[in-house]
């Protein structure tokens with residue numbers, strides 16, 4: 135069933151570390167051979183052996199309208215004929231910036247980069263430059279890309295592989311990163327008192343997605359916002375996952391919270407390598423060439439990446455019903471999963487908001503990293519493989535959110551629920 139993928143994985147390991155270009159893809163935490171993908175259309179992916187899967191990763195978000203979405207594919211093809219890069223400004227970059235500013239709240243100026251990592255790394259440098267302070271606060275199990283400052287108690291692959299300290303990150307850098315449990319406002323307040331006048335920024339995944347999907351508790355973000363105002367701290371929403379996914383205006387719109395700086399990635403590029411950071415004019419004006427906080431990129435604002443992102447975002451802006459449809463589908467899936475999981479009779483938790491959802495095999499509420507990590511992740515591993523065998527491709531880790539795409543039909547969701555019902559029998 136997976137012969138070709140096995141063969142490719144063997145071969146990949148001879149030239150690529152671990153056979154993959156991003157760690158979670160390696161299936162290390164769930165075991166087995168990672169599947170090498172050949173093509174995808176709509177909600178379905180096809181691996182090298184020709185097996186078909188219903189996709190719940192959506193390339194970790196960008197394929198929000200399904201794979202090989204016609205308008206995006208066409209736009210890329212047309213644009214490529216005019217050269218794939220100039221190293222000089224283009225009108226399309228202005229159109230992209232204007233489109234984003236028209237969709238998301240509280241962004242006066244925006245700078246394009248090529249990944250979510252770059253966006254978060256640059257936002258932190260900017261917050262430090264703006265405030266003249268060194269320390270940042272992040273949350274346990276939150277992932278903001280692989281820049282040094284963020285690899286302290288990080289989520290996603292760092293949590294999946296249980297890496298406690300990352301070799302190569304200096305103690306100096308790590309010491310400037312303070313951490314608190316997500317949803318623990320008192321812990322953050324305590325840090326702000328202990329390090330008064332030293333904290334440049336608080337960076338948060340507004341709805342956490344890198345330790346499974348975990349929702350903010352009522353008042354949490356409001357409390358952070360207030361604290362940042364009182365202490366002159368830059369409040370950064372890392373919307374790399376939630377941006378253009380929870381709403382056209384992202385988590386800021388969905389949760390009604392105003393951030394000072396916001397970072398984007400994933401959906402923003404329509405499947406091409408794009409990230410961005412933006413926010414208040416006063417802060418963004420510190421970036422070079424206006425200010426001295428240096429940040430640059432040879433391929434930033436690349437025309438092919440911009441046209442892919444622009445085309446997708448434009449669809450999302452012009453068809454606001456997409457978010458309603460996506461949420462209805464996700465709730466339908468959640469309710470169906472709840473039914474079969476209840477009948478199964480063992481403890482579980484489903485967290486869901488908008489088109490983000492995840493299952494933790496846990497007998498307690500999952501509200502932060504500690505409660506996510508103490509779920510039965512061995513069971514998740516078995517569940518993952520039982521689903522894969524039935525043609526449903528879930529994230530290969532309990533520490534990742536699932537992302538629904540709008541090409542999914544109700545029939546696909548029924549298939550997924552039925553596959554879960556069968557899979558659970560294998561888990562007993």
Ligand SMILES: *Cc1c(COP(=O)(O)O)cnc(C)c1O
Nearest residue numbers: 249250251277278279374375399
């Ligand atoms: C994926 C992700 C990043 C990193 O983005 P890359 O494009 O992988 O560098 C940062 N923050 C969050 C919340 C993410 O989910």
